[in-house]
Amino acid sequence: MIVMITTRGNGYTLRTLAKGTFGVPVPTFRLTHYERLLRCWHVPRATYIFGDIERLAPWELRLAADLYRSMTEAGLRCLNDPARALSRLALLRGLHHADINPFNAYRADEQPRPERFPVFVRHEDDHLRAAADLYHDQDELDRALAKLANSGLPLRGMLVVEYCPAPYREGLWAKWGSWRIGDAVFVDHLVVDDTWLVKVGDPAKLTEQEKRDERDALDANRYEGPVGRAFEVGGIDFGRADHADIDGRPVIYEINTNPFTPRFTPGPNPAASETTMKIRKRFSEALEAIDTPAGGRVKIAPTPRRRPIRWWRPGFVTPRRP
Secondary structure, eight states, rough: OOEEEOOOOOGGGGGHHTTTOSSSOOOOOEEEHHHHHTOEEEEEEEEEEEOGGGGGGGHHHHHHHHHHHHHHHHEEEEEOOTTTTOHHHHHHHHHHTSSSSOOOOEEGGOOOSSSSOOOEEEEHHHHHOOOOOOOOSHHHHHHHHHHHHHOOOOOTTTTEOOOOOOOEETTTEEEEEEEETEEEEEEEEEESSSSSOSSOGGGGGHHHHHHHHHHHHHHHHTHHHHHHHHHHTTTOSEEEEEEETTTTEEEEEEEEESSSOOOOOSOOOOHHHHHHHHHHHHHHHHHHOOOOOOOSSSEOOOTTTTTTGGGGGEEEOOOOOO
Protein backbone atom coordinates (compact mmCIF):
# COMPACT_ATOMS: atom_id res chain seq x y z
CA MET A 1 0.00 0.00 0.00
CA ILE A 2 1.08 3.57 -0.73
CA VAL A 3 -0.23 6.55 1.25
CA MET A 4 0.03 10.10 -0.09
CA ILE A 5 0.05 12.89 2.51
CA THR A 6 -1.13 16.33 1.39
CA THR A 7 -2.41 19.49 2.99
CA ARG A 8 -6.12 19.26 3.80
CA GLY A 9 -8.26 19.87 0.72
CA ASN A 10 -5.51 19.18 -1.80
CA GLY A 11 -5.75 15.40 -2.12
CA TYR A 12 -7.83 15.71 -5.30
CA THR A 13 -4.70 15.87 -7.46
CA LEU A 14 -3.94 12.14 -7.19
CA ARG A 15 -7.50 10.95 -6.69
CA THR A 16 -7.39 8.98 -9.95
CA LEU A 17 -4.89 6.62 -8.32
CA ALA A 18 -7.12 6.07 -5.30
CA LYS A 19 -10.36 5.80 -7.30
CA GLY A 20 -9.11 3.44 -10.01
CA THR A 21 -9.61 5.90 -12.88
CA PHE A 22 -5.94 6.19 -13.83
CA GLY A 23 -6.36 3.82 -16.78
CA VAL A 24 -3.92 1.11 -15.66
CA PRO A 25 -3.78 -0.98 -12.47
CA VAL A 26 -1.70 0.53 -9.65
CA PRO A 27 -0.87 -0.67 -6.13
CA THR A 28 -3.39 0.12 -3.41
CA PHE A 29 -3.20 3.91 -3.09
CA ARG A 30 -4.65 5.94 -0.22
CA LEU A 31 -4.88 9.67 0.48
CA THR A 32 -4.58 11.41 3.84
CA HIS A 33 -3.62 14.84 5.13
CA TYR A 34 -1.12 16.17 7.63
CA GLU A 35 -3.73 17.28 10.18
CA ARG A 36 -4.88 13.69 10.53
CA LEU A 37 -1.51 11.96 10.47
CA LEU A 38 0.41 14.29 12.76
CA ARG A 39 -1.67 13.22 15.77
CA CYS A 40 -1.41 9.47 15.13
CA TRP A 41 0.76 7.15 17.21
CA HIS A 42 -0.14 4.07 15.11
CA VAL A 43 -0.37 3.99 11.30
CA PRO A 44 -1.05 1.27 8.69
CA ARG A 45 2.02 -0.45 7.28
CA ALA A 46 2.64 1.25 3.93
CA THR A 47 4.97 3.47 1.91
CA TYR A 48 4.33 7.12 2.82
CA ILE A 49 4.86 10.02 0.42
CA PHE A 50 5.18 13.47 1.98
CA GLY A 51 3.59 15.82 -0.55
CA ASP A 52 2.59 19.47 -0.69
CA ILE A 53 5.81 20.41 1.09
CA GLU A 54 5.88 23.87 -0.47
CA ARG A 55 2.40 24.58 0.96
CA LEU A 56 3.39 23.89 4.59
CA ALA A 57 3.94 26.79 6.94
CA PRO A 58 7.35 26.73 8.71
CA TRP A 59 5.86 25.34 11.95
CA GLU A 60 4.02 22.65 9.99
CA LEU A 61 7.20 21.80 8.11
CA ARG A 62 9.02 21.16 11.40
CA LEU A 63 6.23 18.85 12.56
CA ALA A 64 6.23 17.00 9.22
CA ALA A 65 10.01 16.52 9.36
CA ASP A 66 9.69 15.21 12.90
CA LEU A 67 6.98 12.76 11.77
CA TYR A 68 9.13 11.62 8.84
CA ARG A 69 11.92 10.65 11.22
CA SER A 70 9.61 8.84 13.61
CA MET A 71 8.14 6.85 10.73
CA THR A 72 11.47 5.91 9.15
CA GLU A 73 12.87 4.91 12.56
CA ALA A 74 9.83 2.61 12.92
CA GLY A 75 10.91 0.88 9.70
CA LEU A 76 8.45 2.51 7.29
CA ARG A 77 9.52 3.58 3.81
CA CYS A 78 9.00 7.32 3.34
CA LEU A 79 9.65 9.58 0.36
CA ASN A 80 10.36 13.35 0.39
CA ASP A 81 12.09 14.23 3.66
CA PRO A 82 10.56 17.62 4.64
CA ALA A 83 13.87 18.60 6.25
CA ARG A 84 15.78 18.05 2.98
CA ALA A 85 13.32 18.89 0.22
CA LEU A 86 14.11 22.38 -1.03
CA SER A 87 11.59 25.19 -1.29
CA ARG A 88 10.93 26.72 -4.71
CA LEU A 89 13.42 29.52 -4.10
CA ALA A 90 16.13 27.26 -2.66
CA LEU A 91 15.61 24.84 -5.55
CA LEU A 92 15.96 27.52 -8.24
CA ARG A 93 19.03 28.93 -6.55
CA GLY A 94 20.52 25.47 -6.11
CA LEU A 95 19.91 24.60 -9.76
CA HIS A 96 21.55 27.86 -10.83
CA HIS A 97 24.59 27.27 -8.62
CA ALA A 98 24.84 23.70 -9.94
CA ASP A 99 24.99 25.11 -13.50
CA ILE A 100 21.76 23.33 -14.45
CA ASN A 101 19.72 26.51 -14.87
CA PRO A 102 21.03 29.68 -16.55
CA PHE A 103 18.59 31.83 -14.54
CA ASN A 104 18.34 32.73 -10.86
CA ALA A 105 15.63 33.75 -8.39
CA TYR A 106 15.45 36.19 -5.45
CA ARG A 107 13.23 37.02 -2.50
CA ALA A 108 11.03 40.01 -3.30
CA ASP A 109 11.32 41.41 0.25
CA GLU A 110 15.14 41.57 0.20
CA GLN A 111 15.51 44.50 -2.21
CA PRO A 112 16.60 42.13 -5.00
CA ARG A 113 19.03 43.24 -7.66
CA PRO A 114 18.85 40.58 -10.37
CA GLU A 115 21.91 39.85 -12.44
CA ARG A 116 19.89 39.85 -15.64
CA PHE A 117 16.61 41.22 -16.93
CA PRO A 118 13.76 40.96 -17.70
CA VAL A 119 12.25 39.38 -14.59
CA PHE A 120 8.77 38.48 -13.37
CA VAL A 121 7.19 38.20 -9.92
CA ARG A 122 5.33 35.19 -8.50
CA HIS A 123 4.28 33.64 -5.19
CA GLU A 124 6.62 30.98 -3.81
CA ASP A 125 4.04 28.59 -2.41
CA ASP A 126 1.15 28.44 -4.87
CA HIS A 127 0.53 26.61 -8.13
CA LEU A 128 -1.53 29.19 -9.93
CA ARG A 129 -0.48 30.71 -13.21
CA ALA A 130 2.12 33.41 -12.54
CA ALA A 131 1.51 36.94 -13.81
CA ALA A 132 3.01 37.43 -17.27
CA ASP A 133 4.18 41.00 -16.58
CA LEU A 134 7.88 41.45 -17.29
CA TYR A 135 10.12 44.12 -15.75
CA HIS A 136 13.04 45.11 -17.94
CA ASP A 137 15.34 47.03 -15.57
CA GLN A 138 15.94 47.70 -11.89
CA ASP A 139 13.81 50.84 -11.80
CA GLU A 140 10.81 49.03 -13.28
CA LEU A 141 11.20 46.21 -10.78
CA ASP A 142 11.56 48.56 -7.80
CA ARG A 143 8.42 50.46 -8.81
CA ALA A 144 6.47 47.22 -9.30
CA LEU A 145 7.44 45.84 -5.88
CA ALA A 146 6.61 49.15 -4.19
CA LYS A 147 3.23 49.18 -5.93
CA LEU A 148 2.47 45.64 -4.71
CA ALA A 149 3.36 46.54 -1.11
CA ASN A 150 1.37 49.79 -1.25
CA SER A 151 -1.65 47.89 -2.55
CA GLY A 152 -1.62 45.74 0.59
CA LEU A 153 0.08 42.64 -0.80
CA PRO A 154 2.98 41.54 1.44
CA LEU A 155 6.25 40.88 -0.38
CA ARG A 156 7.21 38.12 2.04
CA GLY A 157 6.73 34.83 0.24
CA MET A 158 7.03 36.37 -3.22
CA LEU A 159 9.85 35.72 -5.67
CA VAL A 160 11.55 37.65 -8.42
CA VAL A 161 12.57 35.21 -11.16
CA GLU A 162 14.79 35.89 -14.12
CA TYR A 163 12.99 35.42 -17.44
CA CYS A 164 14.06 32.29 -19.31
CA PRO A 165 11.49 31.32 -21.96
CA ALA A 166 11.65 28.11 -23.96
CA PRO A 167 10.83 28.72 -27.65
CA TYR A 168 9.99 25.44 -29.34
CA ARG A 169 9.50 26.73 -32.85
CA GLU A 170 8.37 30.02 -34.32
CA GLY A 171 5.38 31.35 -32.38
CA LEU A 172 5.28 28.37 -30.02
CA TRP A 173 6.70 27.74 -26.54
CA ALA A 174 6.96 24.38 -24.81
CA LYS A 175 7.10 22.81 -21.36
CA TRP A 176 7.93 19.21 -20.51
CA GLY A 177 6.82 17.33 -17.42
CA SER A 178 8.91 14.47 -15.99
CA TRP A 179 8.26 12.32 -12.93
CA ARG A 180 10.51 10.96 -10.28
CA ILE A 181 9.05 8.08 -8.28
CA GLY A 182 11.71 6.53 -6.07
CA ASP A 183 14.60 5.63 -8.36
CA ALA A 184 12.60 5.98 -11.60
CA VAL A 185 12.73 9.19 -13.67
CA PHE A 186 10.69 9.38 -16.88
CA VAL A 187 8.89 11.76 -19.24
CA ASP A 188 5.22 12.41 -18.56
CA HIS A 189 4.10 14.91 -21.19
CA LEU A 190 4.88 17.78 -23.53
CA VAL A 191 2.58 20.83 -23.70
CA VAL A 192 2.84 23.88 -25.94
CA ASP A 193 1.23 27.30 -26.15
CA ASP A 194 1.53 30.59 -28.02
CA THR A 195 2.73 32.43 -24.88
CA TRP A 196 6.06 32.15 -23.08
CA LEU A 197 4.23 31.41 -19.81
CA VAL A 198 3.17 27.83 -20.58
CA LYS A 199 0.96 26.35 -17.84
CA VAL A 200 -1.38 23.60 -19.03
CA GLY A 201 -0.77 24.22 -22.72
CA ASP A 202 -3.20 24.15 -25.65
CA PRO A 203 -3.78 20.64 -27.08
CA ALA A 204 -5.08 22.15 -30.31
CA LYS A 205 -1.59 23.50 -31.02
CA LEU A 206 0.07 20.08 -30.77
CA THR A 207 1.03 19.00 -34.28
CA GLU A 208 2.35 15.62 -35.34
CA GLN A 209 5.87 17.06 -34.88
CA GLU A 210 5.31 17.63 -31.15
CA LYS A 211 3.55 14.30 -30.68
CA ARG A 212 6.42 12.47 -32.37
CA ASP A 213 8.94 14.35 -30.23
CA GLU A 214 7.02 13.33 -27.09
CA ARG A 215 7.02 9.67 -28.16
CA ASP A 216 10.74 9.77 -28.96
CA ALA A 217 11.54 11.37 -25.60
CA LEU A 218 9.51 8.72 -23.81
CA ASP A 219 11.05 5.80 -25.70
CA ALA A 220 14.61 7.05 -25.16
CA ASN A 221 13.90 8.37 -21.63
CA ARG A 222 15.65 11.45 -22.95
CA TYR A 223 15.70 13.50 -19.74
CA GLU A 224 16.44 10.81 -17.16
CA GLY A 225 19.98 12.03 -16.43
CA PRO A 226 19.66 15.83 -16.26
CA VAL A 227 16.19 15.90 -14.69
CA GLY A 228 17.20 13.18 -12.25
CA ARG A 229 20.12 15.37 -11.20
CA ALA A 230 17.69 18.24 -10.55
CA PHE A 231 15.62 16.02 -8.26
CA GLU A 232 18.81 15.12 -6.39
CA VAL A 233 19.67 18.81 -5.97
CA GLY A 234 16.16 19.40 -4.65
CA GLY A 235 16.23 16.44 -2.25
CA ILE A 236 12.93 15.21 -3.73
CA ASP A 237 12.11 11.50 -4.19
CA PHE A 238 8.55 11.88 -5.53
CA GLY A 239 7.23 14.63 -7.74
CA ARG A 240 6.99 16.03 -11.22
CA ALA A 241 9.44 18.52 -12.69
CA ASP A 242 8.43 21.20 -15.19
CA HIS A 243 11.31 21.75 -17.59
CA ALA A 244 12.23 22.79 -21.13
CA ASP A 245 15.09 22.74 -23.61
CA ILE A 246 17.04 25.96 -24.00
CA ASP A 247 20.17 26.18 -26.13
CA GLY A 248 20.34 22.41 -26.29
CA ARG A 249 20.09 21.66 -22.57
CA PRO A 250 17.23 21.07 -20.13
CA VAL A 251 16.38 23.80 -17.61
CA ILE A 252 14.07 23.23 -14.64
CA TYR A 253 11.30 25.65 -13.71
CA GLU A 254 9.88 23.88 -10.65
CA ILE A 255 9.29 20.52 -9.00
CA ASN A 256 5.78 19.89 -7.70
CA THR A 257 5.47 17.37 -4.86
CA ASN A 258 1.70 17.04 -5.33
CA PRO A 259 1.10 17.10 -9.10
CA PHE A 260 -2.21 16.51 -10.82
CA THR A 261 -2.86 13.19 -12.54
CA PRO A 262 -5.97 13.37 -14.76
CA ARG A 263 -8.25 10.42 -15.29
CA PHE A 264 -7.61 8.41 -18.42
CA THR A 265 -9.97 9.22 -21.28
CA PRO A 266 -9.24 7.56 -24.64
CA GLY A 267 -8.91 10.20 -27.35
CA PRO A 268 -9.66 10.13 -31.07
CA ASN A 269 -5.96 9.74 -31.95
CA PRO A 270 -4.86 6.10 -31.43
CA ALA A 271 -1.15 7.02 -31.45
CA ALA A 272 -1.66 9.65 -28.74
CA SER A 273 -3.67 7.20 -26.62
CA GLU A 274 -0.93 4.61 -27.03
CA THR A 275 1.68 7.12 -25.81
CA THR A 276 -0.49 8.01 -22.82
CA MET A 277 -0.93 4.35 -21.89
CA LYS A 278 2.80 3.71 -22.21
CA ILE A 279 3.51 6.61 -19.83
CA ARG A 280 0.91 5.39 -17.34
CA LYS A 281 2.25 1.84 -17.41
CA ARG A 282 5.70 3.20 -16.63
CA PHE A 283 4.13 5.21 -13.80
CA SER A 284 2.45 2.07 -12.46
CA GLU A 285 5.72 0.12 -12.60
CA ALA A 286 7.45 2.87 -10.62
CA LEU A 287 4.71 2.72 -7.97
CA GLU A 288 5.10 -1.06 -7.78
CA ALA A 289 8.81 -0.57 -7.06
CA ILE A 290 8.11 1.62 -4.00
CA ASP A 291 5.07 -0.28 -2.76
CA THR A 292 4.95 -1.84 0.72
CA PRO A 293 2.77 -4.92 1.26
CA ALA A 294 -0.11 -4.02 3.54
CA GLY A 295 -0.37 -5.79 6.86
CA GLY A 296 -1.10 -4.57 10.37
CA ARG A 297 -0.24 -1.28 11.99
CA VAL A 298 3.05 0.21 13.06
CA LYS A 299 3.66 2.19 16.24
CA ILE A 300 5.43 5.50 15.73
CA ALA A 301 7.03 7.10 18.74
CA PRO A 302 5.64 10.37 20.12
CA THR A 303 8.18 13.15 20.33
CA PRO A 304 8.36 16.38 22.35
CA ARG A 305 7.51 18.30 19.19
CA ARG A 306 4.41 16.29 18.22
CA ARG A 307 3.15 15.07 21.60
CA PRO A 308 1.37 18.37 22.49
CA ILE A 309 -0.88 18.17 19.42
CA ARG A 310 -2.41 14.74 20.02
CA TRP A 311 -5.61 16.44 21.16
CA TRP A 312 -5.82 18.39 17.92
CA ARG A 313 -8.88 17.80 15.76
CA PRO A 314 -9.64 19.43 12.40
CA GLY A 315 -12.03 22.30 12.92
CA PHE A 316 -10.74 23.11 16.39
CA VAL A 317 -8.05 25.60 17.31
CA THR A 318 -4.74 24.60 15.75
CA PRO A 319 -1.57 24.32 17.86
CA ARG A 320 -0.12 27.60 19.01
CA ARG A 321 2.50 28.86 16.58
CA PRO A 322 6.00 28.81 18.08
